[in-house]
Amino acid sequence: MNATEKTVAEIIEDVCSQVRVSEGDGDTPLKDLGVDSLDVAGIFLAFQEKLGVRVPDDEIDALNTVRLIAAYLDARR
């Protein structure tokens, strides 16, 4: 994982206490990691607060892996 992917993974683990993201989970769908629809709201709020990037509602569904989220954030910071 690159630096942004690690940050994304840390935020996910921080928001979802039951979720663990390991090195090889970059392309694993968040749902398979145990992230549910309510967690998604919390995670994307954390991205907004900690990284200053607000993701529009209609773009969230497509951002369903750590790698996709990290690439999205890198392109907008």
Place this chain on the structure above:
Amino acid sequence: MIGLHAIASYVPEGSISNYDRREQFGLTDEFIAAKLGVSKVSRMGAQEDTAALCVEAFRRLQRKRPVPAGEVDCLVVCTQNPDGHGIPHTSAVVHGEIGASERCAAFDVSLGCSGYVYGLSIALAFMQANGLRQGLLFTADPYSKIVDPDDKNTALLFGDAATVTLLRPDGPWLAREFLFGTRGKEGAALNNRAGRLEMNGRAVFNFSATAVPGQVAQLLARAGVAAGDVDLFLFHQGSRYIVDTLARRLALPAAKVPCNLAEQGNTVSSSIPLLFERYIDDPAVRRVLMSGFGVGLSWASCLLER
């Protein structure tokens, strides 16, 4: 000073189990229990309406603290789902049903999940300004009237209930501080469109998770009270997830942030009094902070002490 003397509630026996809708909505037991926190949503009967829920709550109050209806001089109903189309106002319907006197003031307050805190401030101030001695603050917002049963965002959350809070000079619980907030520009996040409730869950979550902790912190600072000196934080019971999120963001111990959604769901303006009813007579609880938030977007917090 007028204080809160007693609370009674009515949760209709009818309900819909969320466990029976696992397949329809793709739910897991873990999600229902740990995230929604709602096992079933209560539903009023076909013959019941908003005022009828209030009247039943009043009957239950009579069993706890007998209140001659003729001695009630202020009757407030907080609802956004009134009887019929809102004319006459639901408080007048309740007034007629319980047999209150003609000298009793009766009016409705149109607010959602912040309504109980607002309602307390309005009723207490109105009573004190006009020398009234015995007041009833009702909450009843049966969302079953407007919830689309196939809408996962709302059908799993909202339940029907009514509460009544008795306000009078010997009420031991006194309101110390209130704070209010409104974000009307984002009001579309929770709205009634042509008779159907619509909720943008993410927008409501973001609002709640950011606005409420700030207001709670401000209220505590204004009152000069440390969070550790508050016995209970009674948050609007939106969902288990939002209650847990608020506790986490405010660094509050779970034991001080009770949650009672499981048996009826999110009952809008009734959720805080339904929760406070459990503790109002508990001698170990002497200071509570309440915070309601939702429709508007609107939020309100207050500190009560005895």
